[in-house]
Amino acid sequence: MLFSRYHQAREATEVNLIPVMNLFVTLIPFLLLAAAFYHVGVIPTSLPSQTDETSDIAADNISVTVNLLVEPGQLRLSASSAVLDEETLAGLSLVIKKTDKGFDLEMLSKALFEIKRRYKKSDTIIVLPDDTIEYLDVIRILDSAREYKLEKDGVEQKKPLFPVVVLSRKV
Amino acid sequence: MGMLKSRRKIGGKKMALQLTSLLDMFTIILVFLMVSFQSADEDFVLHSGLELPGSSAKSPFKTGVNLAITLEDILVEGAKVVDLEAGGKVPGVYHEKGKIDSLVAAVENRLKGLKRKDGEENVVVIQADEKLPYKTIHIVMRSAAYAGAYRFRLVVEKE
Numbered sequence: 001m002l003f004s005r006y007h008q009a010r011e012a013t014e015v016n017l018i019p020v021m022n023l024f025v026t027l028i029p030f031l032l033l034a035a036a037f038y039h040v041g042v043i044p045t046s047l048p049s050q051t052d053e054t055s056d057i058a059a060d061n062i063s064v065t066v067n068l069l070v071e072p073g074q075l076r077l078s079a080s081s082a083v084l085d086e087e088t089l090a091g092l093s094l095v096i097k098k099t100d101k102g103f104d105l106e107m108l109s110k111a112l113f114e115i116k117r118r119y120k121k122s123d124t125i126i127v128l129p130d131d132t133i134e135y136l137d138v139i140r141i142l143d144s145a146r147e148y149k150l151e152k153d154g155v156e157q158k159k160p161l162f163p164v165v166v167l168s169r170k171v
Numbered sequence: 172m173g174m175l176k177s178r179r180k181i182g183g184k185k186m187a188l189q190l191t192s193l194l195d196m197f198t199i200i201l202v203f204l205m206v207s208f209q210s211a212d213e214d215f216v217l218h219s220g221l222e223l224p225g226s227s228a229k230s231p232f233k234t235g236v237n238l239a240i241t242l243e244d245i246l247v248e249g250a251k252v253v254d255l256e257a258g259g260k261v262p263g264v265y266h267e268k269g270k271i272d273s274l275v276a277a278v279e280n281r282l283k284g285l286k287r288k289d290g291e292e293n294v295v296v297i298q299a300d301e302k303l304p305y306k307t308i309h310i311v312m313r314s315a316a317y318a319g320a321y322r323f324r325l326v327v328e329k330e
Contacts, residue, residue, distance in 0.1 A: 017190040017191070017194055018190075020194065021190060021193070021194065021197070024194070024197040024198075024201060025197075027201060028197065028200060028201060028204065031201065031204035031205060031207075031208055032204060034208050034209060035204050035207040035208060035209070036207055036208075036209040037207060038217070038328070039328070039329040040215075040217065040223070040232070040326055040327070040328060040329065041226060041228040041229060041230060041232070041326075041327050041328075041329040042228060042230050042231075042232055042233070042296070042324035042325060042326055042327065043226060043228045043230065043324070043325040043327060044230055044322070044323070044324055045322075045323045045324075045325060046321055046322050046323060047312055047313065047316050047321055047323075049321060070305075129305040130305070131304060131305060131306035131309075132304055132305070132306070133304070133305045134301070134302060134303070134304065134305070135224060135299055135300070135301055135302070135303045135304070135305060135308055136224040136301035136302070138305055138308070139224040139225075139226050139301070139325070139327060140224075140226075142226075142228075142325075143226050143227050143228070146227075146228070147227070167308075167309070167312065167323075168309075169305070169306075169309045
């Protein structure tokens with residue numbers, strides 16, 4: 001009696017998995033077709049343009065436009081603004097020498113973070129690479145100029161820096 | 172018949188196929204594929220002859236005129252427009268002019284054929300090899316600007 005009950009209970013636990021298998025076999029080819037194994041992103045950018053219009057930035061909204069000259073041996077950072085005086089702008093200038101490991105992008109991010117902290121409305125950076133600079137280096141510089149990785153309480157945070165990028169050329 | 176019976180029953184027990192481990196495997200594959208699933212159908216073909224630079228960029232993809240710059244040539248929508256010199260350099264004659272005439276014409280033609288909403292800007296999607304000198308990238312962007320496209324999307328490999 002006891003044995004037959006045990007046997008019945010054992011049989012009842014066996015689930016019919018065939019319909020689930022059928023569903024999986026149908027889903028997998030569909031998902032395989034729609035799967036993206038190579039993830040592609042984009043960096044929005046533009047060329048500098050000249051307009052006849054005057055600046056629509058209010059004087060109380062102090063913002064600076066950062067100019068970054070990328071030379072083979074160094075990064076030359078400077079700022080321009082319609083509101084700030086020359087002395088203040090000169091204080092924002094910085095030269096970052098290239099190290100054995102390449103451009104010091106950490107230092108660049110720190111310098112840009114400091115400018116952003118002082119002038120929160122700023123969002124535009126004009127990058128002027130030298131003709132000989134490799135495209136990969138330009139992309140890495142744009143990455144460093146876009147966001148700053150900050151570590152707070154052991155957690156990495158990303159603060160936006162200068163998301164509007166204008167690519168020009170060092171003349 | 173006797174043979175069939177012996178296959179189905181061994182020692183008086185009914186044989187059943189063990190699907191549990193197969194189902195486990197399918198579940199893992201299904202989860203992986205669902206994560207990689209991309210529903211948006213972009214009108215964009217990645218050129219096989221170039222290596223994209225890696226980036227942390229997260230901007231959404233926007234369609235436009237597809238322009239590829241490899242170390243050998245420049246292509247607009249997959250059609251070769253200009254041959255490049257060794258190292259992906261644009262011939263000096265184009266730098267003197269400040270633009271690549273054939274590229275300007277090709278981008279202009281493509282822009283005419285694009286359907287855009289009112290007020291929508293012309294966008295050029297540039298996929299360029301990571302080893303290219305910036306001089307080449309700049310003259311390509313400049314030529315696209317001559318054709319009437321001032322907004323660019325630099326295609327990168329997401330890191």
